Amino acid sequence: MTQRVKFYQTGTFTVGNRLLDAESRTVQATVERNNSLTSGHRACQGCGEALGARYAVDAAMRACNSQLLCVNATGCLEVFSTPYPESSWRVAWLHSLFGNAPAVASGVAAALRAKGRTETRVLAQGGDGGTVDIGMGCLSGMFERNDDVLYICYDNEAYMNTGVQRSGRTPPGARTSTTPAVGPHPGNVFGQGKHPAIIAMAHDIPYVATASVADLHDLEEKVTKAMSIGGARFIHVHVPCPLGWGSEPCNTMRLARLAVETGLFPLFEGEHGEVISTTPIRRRQPVEEYLKLQKRFRHVIGDPQALAAIQALADRNIRRFNLVRENAA
Amino acid sequence: MTQKKPFAITLDIGSSLANHTGSWRTERPVYVHRMPPCNNACPAGENIQGWLHDAEEGRYEDAWHTLTADNPLPAIHGRVCYHPCEDACNRGQLDTSVNIHAIERFLGDEALRQGWKISCAPQTGKRVLVVGSGPSGLSAAYHLRRLGHAVVIYEAGAEAGGMMRYGIPQYRMPRDILDAEIGRIAGLGVEFRLNSKVEDLEETMDAERCDAAFIAIGAHLAKRVDIPARDAGGILDAVSVLRGVEKGDAPSFIGRRVAVYGGGNTALDVARTAERLGAKEAMLIYRRTREQMPAHDFEVAEALEEGVQVHWLSTIAGVEGAKVKIEKMKLDENGWPQPTGEFETLEADTVILALGQMTDSDFLAQVDGVKISKDGVVEVDAGMMTGRPGIFAGGDMVPAERSVTVAVGHGKLAARNIDAYLRGTRFEHAPRPELATFDRLNTWYFTDADKTRQAQLDMARRLSSFKEIVQGLDEETALFESRRCLSCGNCFECDNCYGVCPDNAVKKLGPGQGYEFNYEFCKGCGLCAAECPCGAIAIVPEQI
Structure with missing residues (x-):
């Protein structure tokens, strides 16, 4: 939850704010931030995932006094950061396979416990494909055993690294290389979806949250809170992908913000299977504002029926999570 | 590293810092200063965004010094200026414009209350005659004094102030404030000769051993x-x-x-x-x-x-x-x-x-080169100089909008040109940066906050006296109001560029120092510019 402060020009909406005391600024505003994912990585221009990973891991590093070990699933994040023998990670880091990151992290946590190194914490991370499709079995097991791991999923809504194939997180209507915008029902199917935060909550684990790269204060607070808790924890971070979404690199933040403000990506927190808080929308926007900046939705813009269906999804989220409130700003 | 490597490892481990991703770039971000619309609109050329920046931090004395670098009379202007800055203010397109004049008045009043001081450059040995002690004459005298020149003001009236005293009623311009701000200029060593109407300009200049003159006698003759x-x-x-x-x-x-x-x-x-x-x-x-x-x-x-x-x-x-x-x-x-x-x-x-x-400029008719047109108005060039080298004019007596603020602007401009004239150089305006228009801003980041209003005297007391109608802001309200400034076109260190760069290619230099780009790694994605709330980053094509 973004901190509500008395009027300070930009309040806590910006990364820092020279008018606020240091504690109210973000980890990213400090010169001491770890830069866990440092320069020279090969992510595309304007990569939301590179940003999300630095935000989350830097916050986690600060929360545990830099006693952190990261396990990475295969995916963009792993490929662009660690082409052998170079690495962009400034944190102890381990990669095994595409689908087994939660299981490897469980093993690392068990090994640390066996060695009595209780001060060292474990963070596992992966993209949406590695998490909600390929790694779901391992992840569910990690949740169900309540292993002491914080798992962070950076969701860019398709398999971007291998050429933008559809994933379980690809939204309805979106064009990917496997759901082309042709035929009577162009783009990805309407009707189903896969919500890992809700799946995680179904395991009644101690802490689940959704976050966005566009709301840094909210994201850092959630990571920090998750790090203060033991057991299995899960954070789902929405990260735009200029390449896969067909958007301008400079629009990454704007898109992430619009996903939140349209209601398409609701921000909430859950504990032990219950939603405990939701982040209200500050300036509500129609979904078209979000969709029209992305080539993957170009065919949707001229299709009132598809547009209405996507708007209905946003409206449902707003109802379900009570995202529009009086005096929300 | 020559030691034995682990199984299946043949290369030494390295950091990605060896990979200079700056080579991907086709466009680069650069930090810029754009012209805030308030500054652009100010007839006195104040750096309004600059002094609001100081005031936002509660550094009121610094704010006042930034302000008085351009305008010697903030307590007066905070009351009588028609504030074209507020009409131009970008915040007006968001909710309501910043109440700039009320903050200016607050700073002006604080300066008088606390006795903040102005310093002057060392004496140059040059001396300038100023005719008329209205806003324009006072402004020219003040700026010339600060530049190190000696100044003597001739005033036909019994008291200094010109139209600020004899034209603006007390309910808008209390005389104690007027006296105090004029007193501060006198305190810089400006000599005042009251009840002294200049009849022969050249004779007066000779008698006072002046090297140049600035004429600002206003327009006091009713049509x-x-x-x-x-x-x-x-x-x-x-x-x-x-x-x-x-x-x-x-x-x-x-x-x-x-x-x-x-x-x-x-x-x-x-x-x-x-x-x-x-x-x-x-x-x-x-x-x-x-x-x-x-x-x-x-x-x-x-x-x-x-x-x-x-x-x-x-x-x-x-x-x-x-x-x-x-x-x-x-x-x-x-x-x-x-x-x-x-x-x-x-x-x-x-x-x-x-x-x-109209202007009573008859006494200038005998001065060679000075051109007088309709209603006694005196022609001046872009540097406020009349047709006669060394004799300058400004305020209501030259062709321009007639207001206290325009007059103060003329005084400043004339002072800078007189200074250059006395040094045998030419005054050049600093290049004007492009305007920080509303579409350059990312206003999502600014917290919603409506304009604070100034209290007014109740109607019965208004009509029964010449008491000042509009009341000042208290410190807390002035601070709140300053912080409504969007800082258009100029960095206010929100750390957004530093935070949103996916490539850590922005270096934070510390408080007051701003940031710099690390072009070895900047890929040119443009996120920093898109997310800069105040439009202080431009994206420019790479030179290939």
């Missing part, structure tokens, strides 16, 4: 029109009435019903003054409509609140005793009023003309 009148005794002019009130020789009774002819700010000032002098009814007779009135909107509103009546689209056709005959007008297709031939008669004991002013 008159021919009104057929049987008894002209009841017809006064606005400038004389306002001056009379100040000098204490105003008529003790101005009349029960007073008609003011004109539609400018002076017309409103004199109508409201008449009410305070005991007139039961003050009415304005103006030949055009409210939209076309040259008077500023808030002044019209205040006058209407105080019960001033207005006869729009009317001219005075004749005055006969206590009867004023007015002719109704109508606008033609070009918006000009045309007579209709319909007449009306109003009761008025007194008619006051407020039809504009």
Whole structure:
């Protein structure tokens, strides 16, 4: 939850704010931030995932006094950061396979416990494909055993690294290389979806949250809170992908913000299977504002029926999570 | 590393810092300063965004020093300036413009209360004559003094201040504030010669051993029109009435019903003054409509609140005793009023003309090279110099909008040109950066906050005295209001660029130092520029 402060020009909406005391600024505003994912990585221009990973891991590093070990699933994040023998990670880091990151992290946590190194914490991370499709079995097991791991999923809504194939997180209507915008029902199917935060909550684990790269204060607070808790924890971070979404690199933040403000990506927190808080929308926007900046939705813009269906999804989220409130700003 | 490597490892481990991703870039971000619309609109050339930046942190004395680098009279301007800055303010497109003049007044009043001091450059040995101690003359004297020149001001009146004293009523411009700000300029070593009208400019310059002169005698002669009148005794002019009130020789009774002819700010000032002098009814007779009135909107509103009546689209056709005959007008297709031939008669004991002013520049006619045009207005070049080298002029007596702030701007510009003239150089304006327009901002980041309003004196006390109507802001409110500034076009260190760069290619240099780009790694994605709230980053093509 973004901190509500008395009027300070930009309040806590910006990364820092020279008018606020240091504690109210973000980890990213400090010169001491770890830069866990440092320069020279090969992510595309304007990569939301590179940003999300630095935000989350830097916050986690600060929360545990830099006693952190990261396990990475295969995916963009792993490929662009660690082409052998170079690495962009400034944190102890381990990669095994595409689908087994939660299981490897469980093993690392068990090994640390066996060695009595209780001060060292474990963070596992992966993209949406590695998490909600390929790694779901391992992840569910990690949740169900309540292993002491914080798992962070950076969701860019398709398999971007291998050429933008559809994933379980690809939204309805979106064009990917496997759901082309042709035929009577162009783009990805309407009707189903896969919500890992809700799946995680179904395991009644101690802490689940959704976050966005566009709301840094909210994201850092959630990571920090998750790090203060033991057991299995899960954070789902929405990260735009200029390449896969067909958007301008400079629009990454704007898109992430619009996903939140349209209601398409609701921000909430859950504990032990219950939603405990939701982040209200500050300036509500129609979904078209979000969709029209992305080539993957170009065919949707001229299709009132598809547009209405996507708007209905946003409206449902707003109802379900009570995202529009009086005096929300 | 020559030690034995683990199984299946053949290469030494390395950091991605060896991979200079800056080579991907086709465009690069650069930090820029754009011109904030407030600064752009300020006739005195104040760095408004700059002093608000200081005030936002509660550094009021620094703010005041930034302000007084351009304008020596903030407590006065915070009260009487028509604040074109606020009309231009980008925040006006978001909710309401920043209440700039109220903060300026707060800073001006704090400076007087706490006795903040101005420092001057070492003496240059040059001496400048200033004729007239209105806003323009005071401004020129102040800036010349700060540049190290000696200054002597000749003032025809008994007290310094010009139209600020003899034209602006006390309910807008309390005299203790006026005296204090003039006193501060005198304290810099500017010599004042009061009751000293200059008759022969060159002789005075020789007598005072001056190397240059700045003439700013204002426009104090009322324009008159021919009104057929049987008894002209009841017809006064606005400038004389306002001056009379100040000098204490105003008529003790101005009349029960007073008609003011004109539609400018002076017309409103004199109508409201008449009410305070005991007139039961003050009415304005103006030949055009409210939209076309040259008077500023808030002044019209205040006058209407105080019960001033207005006869729009009317001219005075004749005055006969206590009867004023007015002719109704109508606008033609070009918006000009045309007579209709319909007449009306109003009761008025007194008619006051407020039809504009002329300059008494006769004494300049004998100076070679000085060109005088209609109404005594003196021609000057872009550097405020008349046709005669070394003699400059400004304020109401040169062709421009006539306001205190424009006059102060002239004084500053003239001072800089006089300084260059005395040093044998040319004054060059700093290059003007491009305007920080609203579409350059990312206003999502700014917290919603509506303008704070200044309290006003209650109506009964307003009409019964010349007490100041508009009240000042307290410190907390002034701070709140300063923080509403969007800092258009100039970095205010929000850390957004530093935070949103996916490549850690922005270096934070520390408080007050800003940031710099690391072009070895910047891929040119443009996120920093897109997310900069104030439009202080430009994206420019790479030179290939």
